[in-house]
Amino acid sequence: MLTDRQLFILQAIVDDYIHSAEPVGSRSLSKQDGISYSPATLRNEMADLEDMGYLEKPHSSSGRIPSEQGYRHYVDHLLLPHTLSRKEIQNMRSLFAKKMMEAEQVVKQSATILSDLTSYASIVLGPEVFESKLKQVQIIPLNENAAVAILVTDTGHVENHTVSLPELLNSSDLEKIANILNDRLEGVPLYQLQKKIMTEVSGLLKQHVNSYQDALAFAEETLQKSKQEKVFYGGKTNLLSQPEFKDVDKIRMIFELLEEDHTMHELLKPDQNGLMIRIGQENANEAFEDCSIISATYSFNGNPVGTIGIVGPTRMEYPRVIGLIEHLSKDLSIALTNLYTNRG
Amino acid sequence: MLTDRQLFILQAIVDDYIHSAEPVGSRSLSKQDGISYSPATLRNEMADLEDMGYLEKPHSSSGRIPSEQGYRHYVDHLLLPHTLSRKEIQNMRSLFAKKMMEAEQVVKQSATILSDLTSYASIVLGPEVFESKLKQVQIIPLNENAAVAILVTDTGHVENHTVSLPELLNSSDLEKIANILNDRLEGVPLYQLQKKIMTEVSGLLKQHVNSYQDALAFAEETLQKSKQEKVFYGGKTNLLSQPEFKDVDKIRMIFELLEEDHTMHELLKPDQNGLMIRIGQENANEAFEDCSIISATYSFNGNPVGTIGIVGPTRMEYPRVIGLIEHLSKDLSIALTNLYTNRG
């Protein structure tokens, strides 16, 4: 078990290292304000902390840096909740002050704000509003072979894609199909659309449209949902300013990983509601072994729908970043919920 | 004026340096296949080429590297048109083999292919189809305060945005407005929409809708066009593998510039139809002083609508990249044109 003094010293070392990025030695530490022990005493305690795995030495005669376990302990037990500065709060307010009309806009803007405030890279998983419901389907024929299908949800989200037109369907068929879809599927959650084709729509199609097979296939194509794995980044280049990433190979691995939307989605998918902190190897990915990820889910109407997070070096300003993310994820939830419920 | 032999030597040096990234010396050059001069002779010629500004020495006793003027001369006069390999052509074919239905998809895919084939970064300015015409306007009310406006063009492009609903407009007004807009504006090119509001729509609105002011403002908001400055990138991380960018500061400047969509748009905007090659400082941007950009416009129905290009080190495989870009921009133009005219 750690003594109070050891905890205090551990905290001082982490705090120092987070800001200096240099190994912390006993001499310089003892000179710090608020520390009244001699270098020798500190050396003893530091040696103990190292034995217990909280500190590491880059080489035998250097100062100490926190180990991953050290960061973990710092984050779990020592972290003082960081009160955001007036300016930071002001900055975030300004984000939601602009009257933004669209969720994607709000989310993108959040990513930018977060990376600007932290000088790390921000990652935001776009809002996956599962329970958003179909408001209307539009089928707009472009010519004989193609039409545009447009799905609008009650949250104002619009999806569109081009679909090919089976030759056997004429424009009156299209109208019928569109009417049936709108009639039967309004208010159905998007994720249930494909299912409901069979139960709700198929029968009616058979009844009213001649080439039933084509019509059914067409309806399915129309309602197909685009993959919702959108990942937004803010300030990726910020990482290039961090001393731990001055090595091009490291940064290349990281950037390559960030480009894999799918992997990032897996990595950040809200496995639990609330704040998540992954330090170094906890990320279970070689490219991120020197990175920490702090993320939080944001909600819509009380249900988590997306994730907002920060990627930075393990030597991260945890207190500040945690404060910012907690605040921003809450604000974002409120903003999104307001965006749609103020209207309805 | 350069002698034939000097041209030949210049070409050999550029070719060598492009592949080795190492300064080319007289001894190693003379050993190359196809070169029958002694090192001493080459030295004399190289000294002359240096005096004339086509070559440079990194330091006094090193081999030569091409100067920007050297590259320029190489590109303008020496370049052998590179015949694409079977595999390259096959790769590009596969791009257009997949039956893609949407322009944006095709364009993004082109960017990926291009960066994969070259190991440089590709940049594509999205298709700005000026003469694309309005097919249909949809106004879908979400609730009392907001509606979604959807514009569909004859090319299948869909734009949507949320607009706020003036209180004085009821749903029957909305329907009237939508009808008027569709009636009067179908077939009008997008870029003329705002103008036509006054000439075509304003009178009818006054006639049929009570709160004329609101209706007019609403119509304007509905028809507002989103800024079309889309820039797509492919393989940005490829640049991190180039030896000239092993310095993090350089790469940071480049990446920061690439993130400024607007600047990149300015830089690549099709000032002239056809192929553009900018070498080093010709890019008039400090961040790109060690980069070359090769780009070409692609067309829709014979009118240039976008740009596809490559950013790489000045030491670029010009012949190959030029071949690829010329080919791809043509294929892209054909694909886009087919995409829409096969249908109509």
Added chain:
DNA sequence: GTTAGCACTCAATATGTTCGAGTGCTAAAT
């Protein structure tokens, strides 16, 4: 339990040496 003192370690830095691929110049060969 705390601290001063001391010998030791090791990265970073500076300094020196060698090596080799390169150059320019001159004189001989073609």
Added chain:
DNA sequence: ATTTAGCACTCGAACATATTGAGTGCTAAC
């Protein structure tokens, strides 16, 4: 009049060798 061989010279890269200084561990005194 070119071309080439020969030679002295240059300079970065690579390696070895001090020097420095902030740091450590250990022991003994406080």
